[in-house]
Amino acid sequence: MATNRIPIVIADDHAVLRESLTALLQSQPDFEVVGAAATGEEALHLVQQYSPRVLVLDLAMPGSDGFEVLRTLERAGNRVASVVLTGSENEHDYVQVVRLGARGLVLKADNPEKLFTAIRAVSEGELAFSDEIAHCVLDAMVSNQPAVPSSMQRLSERERQISYMVARGMRNRDIAADLSISENTVKRHLQSIFSKTGSRDRLELAVLALAEIGKAA
Numbered sequence: 068m069a070t071n072r073i074p075i076v077i078a079d080d081h082a083v084l085r086e087s088l089t090a091l092l093q094s095q096p097d098f099e100v101v102g103a104a105a106t107g108e109e110a111l112h113l114v115q116q117y118s119p120r121v122l123v124l125d126l127a128m129p130g131s132d133g134f135e136v137l138r139t140l141e142r143a144g145n146r147v148a149s150v151v152l153t154g155s156e157n158e159h160d161y162v163q164v165v166r167l168g169a170r171g172l173v174l175k176a177d178n179p180e181k182l183f184t185a186i187r188a189v190s191e192g193e194l195a196f197s198d199e200i201a202h203c204v205l206d207a208m209v210s211n212q213p214a215v216p217s218s219m220q221r222l223s224e225r226e227r228q229i230s231y232m233v234a235r236g237m238r239n240r241d242i243a244a245d246l247s248i249s250e251n252t253v254k255r256h257l258q259s260i261f262s263k264t265g266s267r268d269r270l271e272l273a274v275l276a277l278a279e280i281g282k283a284a
Contacts, residue, residue, distance in 0.1 A: 071097070072096075072097055072098060072099035073097055073098050073099065073120050073121055073186060073187070073190045074099050074101045074117060074118075074119040074120050074121070075092060075098055075099065075100050075101065075119055075120070075121045075122070075123060075186065076100075076101060076102045076103070076104065076110065076113045076114055076117060076119040076121075076122050076123070077089060077092070077100060077102070077103045077104065077123045078103075078104040078105075078106075078107065078109070078110035078113075078122065078123070078124045078125055078128065078133070078136065079103075079104075079105070079123075079125040079128070079152070080105050080106065080125065080127070080128040080129055081125075082105070085103050085105065086103075088103075088123070088152075089103050091179055091182075092123075092182075092183075092186075095183055097187070098183075098186065101113075101117045101119055102116070102117050102119070105128075106128055106129055106130045106131065107128050107130050107131025107132055107133065107135055107136045108130055108131055110122065110124065110128075110131075110136050111131070111136060111139055111140070114140065114145065114147055118147075119147060120147070120148060120190045121147070121148050121149070121150060121186050121189060121190050122136075122140075122147050122148070122149045122150070123149075123150050123152055123182070123186065124136060124137070124149055124150065124151050124152065124169070125151075125152055125153065126151060126153045126155060126160065126164070127153075127154075127155075133151060133153075133164070134163060134164065134167060137149060137164060137167035137168050137169055138167050140168060141167055141168045146168075146267075148170055148171070148189035148190055148192075149168060149169045149170060149171070149189070150169070150170070150171035150172070150173060150182070150185045150186055150189055150195060151164045151169045151171065151172045151173070152173050152174075152175060152182065153172065153173075153174065153175065154174065154175045154176070156174075158200075158203050161200050161203060161204055162203065162204050162207045162208070165196075165204045165208070165270065166208070170189045170193075170194055170195065170268065170269075170270060171185040171186070171188065171189045171194065171195030171196065172185075172195070172196050172197075172200055173185050173195070188238070191239075192268065192269065193238055193239065193269060194236070194269050194270055194273075198236065201236055205234075205273060205274060205277055208274045209274055209277045209278050218263060218264040218265055218275065219264065219275055219276065219279045221263045221264070222260060222263055222264070225256065226256055226259060226260050226263070228246070229242055229246075229253065229256050229257065229260065230260055230264075230272055230275070230276040231276050232245070233257075233269050233272050233273055233276065234272070234273040234276035234277050236273075239253045239254060239257075257269075257272075260272060
């Protein structure tokens, strides 16, 4: 496995799509497909075997579907970055997969470039949702946020500023440019923010920040 490539496992029960997707991803110089699964059980086995950085996951599969795969990974504490590739237009499905740990969602009708961008984003710990899906998911999650004292209060003024930028969907390079600091500085701030708030990733931080904004409004 080339160390300079992003190792990827694909899971889709349609053989033609699975093989086409493998060829499509392999066409990118920074991607390496290390395994392709036809079922949820196979996907879990391949993730355990290869420890990929990214899992590209279909939702509708026989046996353990995509939801169950995400649920199993979450229970096991496996933090593989998952991009759901789906034909579903059900907003409830979108919210559910994010709650189960997916950090990217691409529709099968989307341009392949969206999938490439999503894989690269989640491999770097960022989120990969369209603005419409992101607003839908975040609104649903913020509305269910318990009314407890916010850990946002522990943050410095700069850390709070960066947290709100994350909640607006800004990526590290955009935050760095806006604040005239380096991307590495942004990453260091985010590590401190995650530690202080207990957030495991950008999505959980965004939910916290939006809940805080909502209380202040």
